[in-house]
Amino acid sequence: xxxxxxxxxxxxxxxxxxxxxxxxxxxxxxxxxxxxxxxxxxxxxxxxxxxxxxxxxxxxxxxxxxxxxxxxxxxxxxxxxxxxxxxxxxxxxxxxxxxxxxxxxxxxxxxxxxxxxxxxxxxxxxxxxxxxxxxxxxxxxxxxxxxxxxxxxxxxxxxxxxxxxxxxxxxxxxxxxxxxxxxxxxxxxxxxxxxxxxxxxxxxxxxxxxxxxxxxxxxxxxxxxxxxxxxxxxxxxxxxxxxxxxxxxxxxxxxxxxxxxxxxxx
Numbered sequence: 001x002x003x004x005x006x007x008x009x010x011x012x013x014x015x016x017x018x019x020x021x022x023x024x025x026x027x028x029x030x031x032x033x034x035x036x037x038x039x040x041x042x043x044x045x046x047x048x049x050x051x052x053x054x055x056x057x058x059x060x061x062x063x064x065x066x067x068x069x070x071x072x073x074x075x076x077x078x079x080x081x082x083x084x085x086x087x088x089x090x091x092x093x094x095x096x097x098x099x100x101x102x103x104x105x106x107x108x109x110x111x112x113x114x115x116x117x118x119x120x121x122x123x124x125x126x127x128x129x130x131x132x133x134x135x136x137x138x139x140x141x142x143x144x145x146x147x148x149x150x151x152x153x154x155x156x157x158x159x160x161x162x163x164x165x166x167x168x169x170x171x172x173x174x175x176x177x178x179x180x181x182x183x184x185x186x187x188x189x190x191x192x193x194x195x196x197x198x199x200x201x202x203x204x205x206x207x208x209x210x211x212x213x214x215x216x217x218x219x220x221x222x223x224x225x226x227x228x229x230x231x232x233x234x235x236x237x238x239x240x241x242x243x244x245x246x247x248x249x250x251x252x253x254x255x256x257x258x259x260x261x262x263x264x265x266x
Contacts, residue, residue, distance in 0.1 A: 008064075009082055012072045030073060037066045095119055117157055134158050145213045148203045156207075168205045175201045223261075230257035 015025040040063040047056040071082035096119045098104035106112045124137040175198040182194040206213040231253045
């Protein structure tokens, strides 16, 4: 009996067969599959956050399908195979862990992190010798918060960073004042620019406080949704609509929701 990996690869080959395969699978290419790669990655995250292990197993399978799908398309075009993908990540893991697969000794996590980043920098230089910027290689398709964090982290590794947290708080307040000035000017383009600057500094503050801004915002958004649903439920009991309430009443229900859901895990 074939092992599960080879069976999966054979199934994908059959699905892509030009004469006997699935019409939908046959017409897909790298670009058309982008939304599915992103969607499946987020569904893996969702399963982890819900601590649903059965769903996590299933969602990891869906994500693996995307890897197999892309590898099959590449194989058909003579570009690379699934084995090439596996070999690439195997070599990378060994190269980036000299303290595990070699005789290098690190004294602390900081040294390990520095070596990891240096290995990544060496890989980028080898891949694109002409790329001189230390910011080269950060994927532009990342969500904005993640891209911002990675760009700032890359710059910080080369000395462009505050040495402590207090100046970052000061910068947040400074940018907030500039947003207010832009708003008072009525210039929408300027307002957007200053809002962007404020968000960038907030991401920097999150990085200094060792908080992932993408996860922090997602959790706060979920918290907002739970509290808002609470308000809707309370109004439904009394047979009222949101639009029929004054803001003061809604605000009171919001505070009530904060207390009622205080110990509820987001």
